[in-house]
Structures are given as C-alpha cells and as structure tokens.
Amino acid sequence: MKVFKIVLIFGLCLFIHNSCVSKKQVQQKEEVKEEKVEVEVKKKAPPIEQKVKKIEKPKPKKDDEISLLFIGDFMGHMDQINAAYNKKTKTYEYDTCFSKIKPILSDADVTLGNLEVTLGVKPYSGYPQFSSPPSYAAAIQNAGVDILTTSNNHSCDKRKKGLERTIHILDSLHIGYTGTFINSVEKTKNSAYVINKNNFKIAVISYTYGTNGIKPTPPNVVNYLKKETIKKDVELINTTIKPDQIIAFVHWGDQYKDLPNKSQTDMFVYFKSLGVNIVIGAHPHVLQPMKWEKSVKKEDKDNLVVYSLGNFVSHQRTFPRDGGAVFKLILTKDSTNTVKIKKANYFLTWVYEPIVNGEKEYYVLPADAYASKPETFTKKKDYDKMMRFITHARKLLGEHNENITEYK
Numbered sequence: 578m579k580v581f582k583i584v585l586i587f588g589l590c591l592f593i594h595n596s597c598v599s600k601k602q603v604q605q606k607e608e609v610k611e612e613k614v615e616v617e618v619k620k621k622a623p624p625i626e627q628k629v630k631k632i633e634k635p636k637p638k639k640d641d642e643i644s645l646l647f648i649g650d651f652m653g654h655m656d657q658i659n660a661a662y663n664k665k666t667k668t669y670e671y672d673t674c675f676s677k678i679k680p681i682l683s684d685a686d687v688t689l690g691n692l693e694v695t696l697g698v699k700p701y702s703g704y705p706q707f708s709s710p711p712s713y714a715a716a717i718q719n720a721g722v723d724i725l726t727t728s729n730n731h732s733c734d735k736r737k738k739g740l741e742r743t744i745h746i747l748d749s750l751h752i753g754y755t756g757t758f759i760n761s762v763e764k765t766k767n768s769a770y771v772i773n774k775n776n777f778k779i780a781v782i783s784y785t786y787g788t789n790g791i792k793p794t795p796p797n798v799v800n801y802l803k804k805e806t807i808k809k810d811v812e813l814i815n816t817t818i819k820p821d822q823i824i825a826f827v828h829w830g831d832q833y834k835d836l837p838n839k840s841q842t843d844m845f846v847y848f849k850s851l852g853v854n855i856v857i858g859a860h861p862h863v864l865q866p867m868k869w870e871k872s873v874k875k876e877d878k879d880n881l882v883v884y885s886l887g888n889f890v891s892h893q894r895t896f897p898r899d900g901g902a903v904f905k906l907i908l909t910k911d912s913t914n915t916v917k918i919k920k921a922n923y924f925l926t927w928v929y930e931p932i933v934n935g936e937k938e939y940y941v942l943p944a945d946a947y948a949s950k951p952e953t954f955t956k957k958k959d960y961d962k963m964m965r966f967i968t969h970a971r972k973l974l975g976e977h978n979e980n981i982t983e984y985k
C-alpha cells in the first residue's frame with residue numbers, strides 16, 4: 578500500500594511539471610512572434626521623430642577647397658641643356674629630370690612655377706642669357722606644372738624674339754603663363770592668369786624687380802615690381818575679373834641671402850594694403866623664410882608670404898643653392914565666398930647630378946624621402962651634400978618660419 582502511494586505522488590508531480598513547461602514554451606513562442614511583428618513594423622514605417630529630425634537639421638554644405646603648389650626657379654644652365662641632349666635621336670629630353678619629383682608636383686589641383694629662361698631661340702644657351710629648347714617646357718608640363726610665370730630678370734635675355742617665342746611656345750603647349758606680354762593690349766586683356774577650378778576664381782599676377790638692364794623691346798611688356806603698376810593692375814582685376822582671391826608671384830630679393838631685405842618686407846606690406854594677402858617669391862637662388870600671419874579677428878583675412886622658394890632645378894652646385902622648396906597651399910571657400918587659408922606646408926627638394934653610363938643626368942629629388950635612401954646615391958659625397966642642404970634648410974626655416982612646417 579505504501580509503495581502504491583509513493584508511485585501515485587511521483588506521478589502527480591511529473592504531470593504538474595510537464596504542464597508548467599509547456600505553458601512556458603507557448604509563452605516564449607508568443608513573445609518571439611510579437612518581437613518579429615515589431616521589427617517588421619519598424620522597417621516599414623520609420624518613427625515620425627526621425628523624419629522630423631532630418632528636416633530640422635540638414636547636413637551643412639561642405640566648403641569648397643583647392644590645393645595649390647608653388648615651385649621656385651626653373652633655371653636652364655648649359656650643363657642642363659647638354660645633359661638633356663640625346664645624341665641618338667638628336668633631340669632634347671628633360672623628362673627624367675622630373676621623374677622622381679613628379680608624384681609631388683602632380684598631387685595638387687593647380688601647380689605653378691617660375692620659368693627663368695626664354696624658349697626656342699637658337700643657339701640654345703645657359704648663363705648669362707638663357708635660351709632653352711621648347712621640350713624643356715613640355716617636360717615641365719608633363720611633370721604636372723600648369724602655370725609658369727615669365728616675368729623675371731631673364732625675361733629679355735633674347736630680346737623681342739625670345740620674349741615672343743616663349744609666349745608662342747607656352748600658348749602652343751597650352752601652358753598657362755603671366756608676367757610678360759606681346760603688347761599692352763594683350764596685357765589689358767589678360768591682366769592676370771585666372772584659375773577657374775573647384776568653384777574658385779583665383780587671379781595670379783607676376784612681377785620682377787628688373788631685367789638685368791635689358792629693357793623690353795616695344796611693344797613688348799614686362800611686369801615690373803612697381804607700386805603704381807601693381808595698384809593699377811589690382812584695381813583693373815577687381816573690377817573686370819572680380820576674383821575670389823589674388824595671388825602674387827614675385828621675383829625679388831638679394832641673391833644668396835638667407836633672409837629677406839627691407840624692400841621685400843615693405844613690398845609685402847604694400848601688397849597686403851591692396852588686399853593681395855598671398856605673396857610667393859623667388860630669385861635669390863636660396864631659401865628664405867615663409868610666414869602665415871593668422872588674423873586676430875575672425876572677420877579679418879590671414880596673410881601669407883614665402884620670401885624665396887630657391888632654385889627648383891639649376892646647375893648651381895654651391896651650397897645651399899643646390900636645393901629648394903615646393904610650397905603647398907590649401908584654400909577653402911564658404912557659402913559667403915570668403916576664402917580662407919586652411920593648410921600651408923613645404924617639401925624640400927635637392928638637385929642630384931649623377932654620371933650614368935658616362936653621361937651626366939639631372940634629377941630633382943624629394944629630399945626627405947631620399948634622406949633615408951643613402952644606397953641610391955652612386956657616391957656618398959652626393960648624399961652628404963644633400964644632407965647638408967636639408968640640415969641648413971630645416972634650421973633656417975625652423976627658426977624663421979611662422980606657422981608653416983615641413984610636409985610630413
């Protein structure tokens with residue numbers, strides 16, 4: 578009897594447990610069903626709150642942006658002309674000279690440099706009166722350069738023929754230029770080279786302190802660095818072109834001096850007084866400091882000057898004329914058409930002249946990249962020379978630059 582009771586109680590417990598479990602399972606299944614329904618509803622109709630948010634807070638329009646790269650002097654010494662000459666094809670080939678630096682020159686919306694030679698007047702010649710083959714300009718363009726300034730102390734080296742041949746060759750290659758003109762009518766028509774890109778309208782103007790005592794032959798015009806000329810040009814540009822920004826590329830300063838002279842600093846002040854707040858310089862054949870003067874008041878413009886970018890390519894081997902800098906500037910423009918300087922940095926460059934298969938070759942090297950590649954130089958002496966230039970440049974620009982550092 579006892580045994581029968583125990584079996585009966587155990588059986589009852591088992592029944593009650595099973596019925597509880599099955600209830601739980603049903604409940605869970607129902608919950609899962611409910612969740613699924615909820616998810617489906619969410620997908621079909623997003624909550625009203627989200628829709629309202631999107632209307633109230635539209636994404637702000639991104640500012641327009643443009644990157645500009647400035648290069649110093651493209652010189653054309655006799656050694657460079659001879660090195661470019663291919664005896665087999667009897668042509669002048671300059672492309673290898675820029676092969677190592679091309680990635681940097683091409684990596685900008687617009688690249689500008691100073692052409693310190695005349696083009697196409699034979700016999701080709703180096704210092705003191707430069708004339709280089711047209712293929713030099715073609716190679717500069719192939720390397721990524723869009724615009725060349727032609728007003729410098731060598732603009733009149735080959736008189737009227739040289740000045741006009743240079744313009745015709747640049748025109749035929751579709752390279753932008755400014756600084757010299759066939760006549761005053763052409764100058765009035767093209768008072769600036771206008772960059773129309775990325776929704777920016779930037780006017781580039783170019784001036785030189787002089788032309789080595791050789792005056793332009795009438796009716797040719799060379800832009801001289803004279804206050805009255807600049808004022809007249811800027812007024813004309815502001816009324817006819819109405820640019821967002823004017824940039825002056827000037828040829829000035831004392832040769833081989835590390836620091837700007839008084840006439841350079843005074844002229845920068847004058848440019849600023851006309852609203853030309855970005856001034857890029859060359860001619861001293863060596864580097865001079867770069868300054869980015871940040872405005873105190875939000876509504877005021879920043880000012881920027883690069884006193885000298887040095888030689889980009891030349892046969893000047895005396896330290897520190899053997900290198901230069903490429904300057905990269907990024908501008909932004911907001912919905913009120915206000916142009917602002919966003920970023921300003923420089924790359925150091927150095928001219929390497931190795932002898933390859935018995936012939937001299939020219940290479941403009943990105944100096945920082947090659948500082949870690951001593952094995953690529955055929956002579957240790959050359960690597961040491963580049964390192965001497967880098968050390969000097971970093972010290973000079975490190976001490977005197979304002980808000981502008983090396984591009985890393």
Ligand SMILES: [Zn+2]
Pocket residue numbers: 693729730731828859860861
């Ligand atoms: Zn010069």
